[in-house]
């Protein structure tokens with residue numbers, strides 16, 4: 001079967017697709033990876049599934065935009081999201097089904113999960129079809145999304161995982177050859193707990209052990225370590241674009257500042273589809289998500 005030539009013929013040889021739930025997830029979990037691949041000439045496509053309408057607001061002057069007030073936070077976060085993508089150098093950023101198609105479901109168990117447009121209640125195949133269309137257009141070789149728990153259990157993250165994986169099933173020959181899920185090695189979590197012990201803004205303050213965290217992956221189950229410390233400043237600038245969600249006193253800035261690039265500029269992944277390419281270190285972690293792919297014919 002010969003495929004209709006798609007837009008991908010005119011795109012760079014390496015094409016990366018990321019599927020995230022809300023504006024700001026892209027930078028927190030994968031900002032350095034995105035900046036790295038943009039800077040090395042790959043085509044990076046970000047698909048975000050909701051506008052983040054149910055988010056908290058950490059800028060007092062914007063408090064009336066909240067869902068329970070003027071319900072305008074989604075439109076505001078769309079602009080933050082575009083500015084964050086610009087800071088990372090990402091020009092291809094899309095909302096799944098178009099801006100406003102799927103609504104932020106709120107935290108698990110809240111009544112907002114039942115909103116008629118809540119992403120959590122979306123029809124899986126209908127939502128996946130929007131992503132299949134993008135896969136057919138771009139034929140990305142690599143896709144990044146979350147694990148089945150959505151990394152930390154948020155319903156929109158779980159649904160983003162389900163939609164991304166379903167689309168990869170439906171896309172057939174246009175599906176990504178390699179699929180990664182965002183992850184945090186237990187060794188890094190432990191080091192982070194230790195490093196933050198004396199910090200006044202300690203995100204681990206209420207945690208006795210990493211086993212209490214909703215995320216954490218044994219080091220030998222991690223497949224890739226993306227060192228984007230060269231892009232640590234872009235990631236920080238992109239975080240600042242999400243000011244309604246990431247306040248100036250956020251512990252994330254503490255990570256970026258006090259603990260250097262390891263916590264902010266390095267991002268980790270498990271590999272759930274495709275062959276692992278050559279790697280480095282005791283666990284042979286890949287340092288390139290396109291490692292091992294034949295990019296000539298793709």
Ligand SMILES: CC(=O)N[C@H]1[C@@H](O[C@@H]2[C@H](O)[C@H](O)[C@@H](O)[C@H](O)[C@H]2O)O[C@H](CO)[C@@H](O)[C@@H]1O
Nearest residue numbers: 022025052053054055056104105106107154
């Ligand atoms: C990083 C992320 O996924 N943020 C989501 C999340 O935000 C949390 C929510 O506001 C919660 O009430 C806070 O206690 C928690 O600190 C926040 O991380 O959920 C929001 C609502 O669905 C979502 O808009 C936000 O992007």
Ligand SMILES: [Zn+2]
Nearest residue numbers: 021022025154
């Ligand atoms: Zn999120």
